[in-house]
Amino acid sequence: METIKAVNNKVLDINLSSGKSIAIPLSQSVRREYLGGKGLALKLLYDNIRPGIDPLSPDNILVVMTGPTAGTPSPAGGRFAVMCKSPLTGIFASSYVGGKFGISLKKAGYDGIMVRGKSDRPVYIRIDNGDVSIQDAAALWGMDTYEFQEARKDDGDWMVIGPAGENRVRFAVIASDKRVAGRCGMGAVMGSKNLKGIVAKGNRKIAVADPDGFKKALKVAQKKIIAHDNTGRRLRELGTPQNVRAFGSAHIMPVRNFNKSKFDKMERISAEKIRDQHTVKNQGCPGCPIKCGRIGNYKNKELVSPEYETIALMGANLLIGDLNDIAFWNDRLNRLGLDSISTGGVIGFAMELTEKGMLKSDLKFGDAENIEKTIEDIAYRRGLGDELADGVRRLSKKYGGEYFACHVKGLEVAGYDPRGCTGQGLGYATANSGATHLSGSTHAIETDPLGGGEKSYLSPHGTKGKAHFVKFLQDIMEMTNSSIFCLQTQYPFLEENFAYKYTPKPILRFVMRNLPAIAVATSDISDYCALLSGVLGYKIGRKELYRVGERAFNLERYMNCREGIGRKDDTLPRRILEETGEKGWAPVRLDRMLKKYYRLRGWDTNGRPKEKTMDKLGIPYQ
Ligand code: SF4
Known part of the structure; x- marks a missing residue:
């Protein structure tokens, strides 16, 4: 078995229009200046993309990049980055996800991938220990992210889009395992290339270059993670929803489309409620000792528990105070491949437009009734969902309400007012x-x-x-x-x-x-x-x-x-x-x-x- 020292210094450059792929080397000086992940992804985009291109055209390049720490015992170091020009904001954006795909990609012999062009039919990319092929995905098109990964788990580790990405919803995500690269519509860029997913399988062993130095540093780092109150206790016990109480009381959790500073049902959607009434077990990204995620029981179904941002935007922001509702919507959003922050932002904006008589819809603050249908409509671009799928900025251009359209540079505001x-x-x-x-x-x-x-x-x-x-x-x-x-x-x-x-x-x-x-x-x-x-x-x-x-x-x-x-x-x-x-x-x-x-x-x-x-x-x- 071949052993690599932390990095391969090789990136796969795939053109879906021509079907050709080549491996390009990364120089030591570029590695030192940009390190990996976001830095290297940016450098590759800077060198390969010209200004002014349409993010949903074949000219956009999707860069997937691992960091030097992926596959090593570095704590919380197994995530990977996805970067491209965003179809939601029209500028550059990156997103990060903790699924196993990144580590498998590195074990297959590549630190990253650049995907250019567009296939004329649905495909997926298969990377198996250095063998790269483009495979037909016609029969897989339409599957949700969980269903797809379960059906094809023997192929290797996946990064994949759901129906929202296929339909080019401008805030569609990319999923890997049950985690997502959530913001800025990376999933829509995959959909625009007719790319359902990328699967990697590798059997190289990843070692660190200086085992003694690393061992010493790791010992200190692990001690600190355990000693810190947040990583050693609060994140394990409560996860990111711990922010509901802290930030709800500090008046920074978004309420009613950023119109109020207090949500009177805050306690009902708190982390303490999740812990006491729903949590079944913790879960986390590969190699992470913190494991801040959790699986919970919601109405007798085991689901991924919502993170703080989802609770804030799909809960308080819409005046919804029921954790079961939020957890079921979270499951739909993850399966369909939608960003929960932008979805909550655009639904909240539509609720206020409707309330003010500027838009005709059944959406109403505090009313859970039509939200699941709206989520589905966004993912499949049906009816009003087709317009919501373009995000708050575009919706405000059509229906007005720029004053209360809560976005910056086109990206819906996250959960901190x-x-x-x-x-x-x-x-x-x-x-x-x-x-x-x-x-x-x-x-x-x-x-x-x-x-x-x-x-x-x-x-x-x-x-x-x-x-x-x-x-x-x-x-x-x-x-x-x-x-x-x-x-x-x-x-x-x-x-x-x-x-x-x-x-x-x-x-x-x-x-x-x-x-x-x-x-x-x-x-x-x-x-x-x-x-x-x-x-x-x-x-x-x-x-x-x-x-x-x-x-x-x-x-x-x-x-x-x-x-x-x-x-x-x-x-x-x-x-x-x-x-x-x-x-x-x-x-x-x-x-x-x-x-x-x-x-x-x-x-x-x-x-x-x-x-x-x-x-x-x-x-x-x-
Ligand atoms: S499980 Fe949580 S803390 Fe650990 S790497 Fe993933 S997101 Fe970070």
Whole structure:
């Protein structure tokens, strides 16, 4: 059996129009600068895609990329990235998923895949230990993601789309096992290429390049994961729905299409209710010791329990307070291949349009009756579902209501209302893919994560320290997305170190609010450095690793600027900027924060990376 040292340095380039595929090498210098995952996917898109293409045309390229950690014992390191130009936002976007496909792809001999062109009939791609073929999928077209993977499990590990992707719903997901790459419509891009799925099977063994160094780093990392209250206890016990109580009480859970700051049925949809009444067992991504997901019993059916974002957007946002309903919809969304955040966002928007007499539909806040049918209609583009399938921004262009259309750059707003954590507003406004919670998310340091009333590190409503921390957390996120480590590792790796743990909280708060440049510059990312150095066999220092994240963030911004993105797009929905009267809300002083943020980033006043910023990061102008 062949053993590879962490990475193959080989990417498969498949053209579905011609049916041809080639393996392309990755140089050591590109590996060092972009690392893997998001970073390498971006670099490949930058080198291979021209600006201005239609995301649903054969010109779009879908890049699937593993990180150096995939297949090694690195904790929470087995996820993979999918990246392309998004059909929902029209700009570049990435998404991450924890299924087994990524590890099998690497064992088959490739670190990633680029899929170009379009097949003239439904197909799937089969990768079996270096043998690559394009197979007919006519008989498989129409199957849901769970049904499909169950029927074809002997073939290997899959990434697959459901009917929503086939029908090019602009927020269709890609599934791998029972996890999904959820945001920005990657599934629709597969559907536009007539690609039902990709299956990988490999028998190479993956080893780390420096076993002794890695072993030492792993021991420290595992200890920290267990010691941290979030990864060692709360995520295992309550999962991401722990946020319902914490963020519901902090007035940042979206309620009634982002119109209210409090949901009176919050307790009914809490993580504690899931734990006490539904949970059967925990589940997680391969190789993850945290296992934050869970299977629950809902009306005598074992289903994947909904995550916080699904509960927030399909529950509180629609005024639905029944966990059974939300869990059944979650199952339908996963099977059909729909993003629960965008689906909840667009249904909430349609409910308000209907209430205001601007749209004729049966959708009503607090009424569960028509939601399942609407989900199906979106996935199959039937009736009104065909229009909802294009997302909030396009729906508002047709029916009006731009004022309460809650999206940024076309991406429906995730489950954190910036009026209760204003730095999150800056994060949404500047995130490369739109209103995602997965870029520069400051909500956790702007609120008390335990909901017990302890003062947060940054003030929820002020502007102090926000620009520094949004930039820092965006770059850190891009670094973890390039490695690829799960974002949950940021809690133990950034917080379980001597300075952070033993400095009294009031002093930490003072420094983070008043001396953010020092707080950010002294943040400890040495666990990531040590693990990656052990995996790859060369020393990766703090500066080099942080630069990987900063480089990826700026490259994506530059690519989006070439698509027409600028200062005018770095904003928030008008409702969020103008309605601030509810309890716990305050105005988001976006202009003030943006000015500082652009300066810190080295961007001009229109939000474009300056030439010297690009030079400093070694990104060639095109
Ligand atoms: S913490 Fe959760 S999402 Fe992250 S790798 Fe583990 S199981 Fe997957």
